[in-house]
Amino acid sequence: MKKFFSAADVDNLKDVVEEALMLKSAPYDFESLGKHKTLGLVFLNPSLRTRLSTQKAALNLGMNVMVMNMDKDGWALETQDGVVMNGTTVEHIREAAAVMGEYCDILGLRSFPSLKDKEADYNEDLFNKFINFCGVPVVSLESATRHPLQSLTDLITITENKNVDRPKVVLAWAPHVKALPQAVPNSFAEWMCKAQEQGLVDFTIAHPMGYELSEEFTNGAYVTDNLEEALREADFVYVKNWSSYTEYGQVYSVAQNWMMDNEKLKLTNDAKVMHCLPVRRDLELSSEILDGPNSLVIKEASNRVWAAQVVLKRMLEKL
Numbered sequence: 001m002k003k004f005f006s007a008a009d010v011d012n013l014k015d016v017v018e019e020a021l022m023l024k025s026a027p028y029d030f031e032s033l034g035k036h037k038t039l040g041l042v043f044l045n046p047s048l049r050t051r052l053s054t055q056k057a058a059l060n061l062g063m064n065v066m067v068m069n070m071d072k073d074g075w076a077l078e079t080q081d082g083v084v085m086n087g088t089t090v091e092h093i094r095e096a097a098a099v100m101g102e103y104c105d106i107l108g109l110r111s112f113p114s115l116k117d118k119e120a121d122y123n124e125d126l127f128n129k130f131i132n133f134c135g136v137p138v139v140s141l142e143s144a145t146r147h148p149l150q151s152l153t154d155l156i157t158i159t160e161n162k163n164v165d166r167p168k169v170v171l172a173w174a175p176h177v178k179a180l181p182q183a184v185p186n187s188f189a190e191w192m193c194k195a196q197e198q199g200l201v202d203f204t205i206a207h208p209m210g211y212e213l214s215e216e217f218t219n220g221a222y223v224t225d226n227l228e229e230a231l232r233e234a235d236f237v238y239v240k241n242w243s244s245y246t247e248y249g250q251v252y253s254v255a256q257n258w259m260m261d262n263e264k265l266k267l268t269n270d271a272k273v274m275h276c277l278p279v280r281r282d283l284e285l286s287s288e289i290l291d292g293p294n295s296l297v298i299k300e301a302s303n304r305v306w307a308a309q310v311v312l313k314r315m316l317e318k319l
């Protein structure tokens with residue numbers, strides 16, 4: 001594997017999940033694979049889970065890890081070509097990425113969207129430049145449009161916790177006070193649509209009108225603006241807020257009563273509730289669910305290690 005950016009970078013989902021679960025049962029079986037190899041994790045935005053779980057995965061494989069909080073500790077980065085750098089930016093991504101590629105065998109990058117320039121965000125301008133200029137394999141730690149380590153984790157967690165062969169999985173929009181990226185829901189939808197194609201799940205998306213995701217991610221999903229209808233017979237409910245894609249980055253005040261709570265859970269098939277975290281309690285998801293028996297959020301976060309480890313293992317094997 002030369003890059004891990006989207007669901008297209010993995011062929012057989014069942015195989016990758018099985019390999020991740022194998023690593024979970026024997027975390028140190030490949031502890032020599034990463035000897036004398038260095039992973040660099042570059043963050044342009046905050047992170048708790050991605051940062052720690054990916055470091056832990058790399059350490060389990062015997063790698064060295066370096067973390068660069070570019071947003072706080074790096075020079076202000078210029079990402080546009082052809083500009084005279086006489087403003088506030090100090091270093092061009094061409095040099096910065098190339099230099100980090102000299103120090104590392106594999107690089108991870110987190111770069112959120114601007115939520116202002118739809119075209120630049122959805123072209124993955126910054127991410128593609130980083131890939132092109134660094135010259136080593138790159139793992140996405142969440143880009144403008146996708147969060148593949150999270151989505152792989154989510155598929156692992158669904159596989160581990162399902163009671164039926166082909167569970168009904170529902171992505172349910174939830175309220176928030178800030179404009180959040182579409183990366184997590186885009187990516188979850190992309191992976192679940194592929195899982196549906198491969199016979200692993202049935203996939204439904206529920207959101208208020210105006211929150212339609214880009215169709216490139218939702219092909220094959222059943223999409224509705226009726227949350228109650230979507231929740232009926234659900235085995236897994238994946239709660240997440242996102243801002244509008246069509247009115248790019250906007251938040252409407254129309255959506256009422258979309259927070260997941262125990263009352264709504266009654267409509268489901270005693271569904272397990274998932275969220276990528278961080279979660280706003282009693283805004284996106286009720287405390288009673290988060291603290292109750294149906295919540296999978298901690299197990300899900302725990303599985304981030306095995307998603308990262310299987311991806312790094314596959315990359316190390318191809319170095």
Ligand code: AN0
Pocket residue numbers: 180181183184276277278
């Ligand atoms: C980010 C998002 O929604 O993309 C990161 C989630 C992993 N969430 C927030 O900014 C709260």
Ligand code: CP
Pocket residue numbers: 046047048049050051150276277278
């Ligand atoms: N779920 C997730 O990616 O969390 P962090 O933003 O804390 O890394």
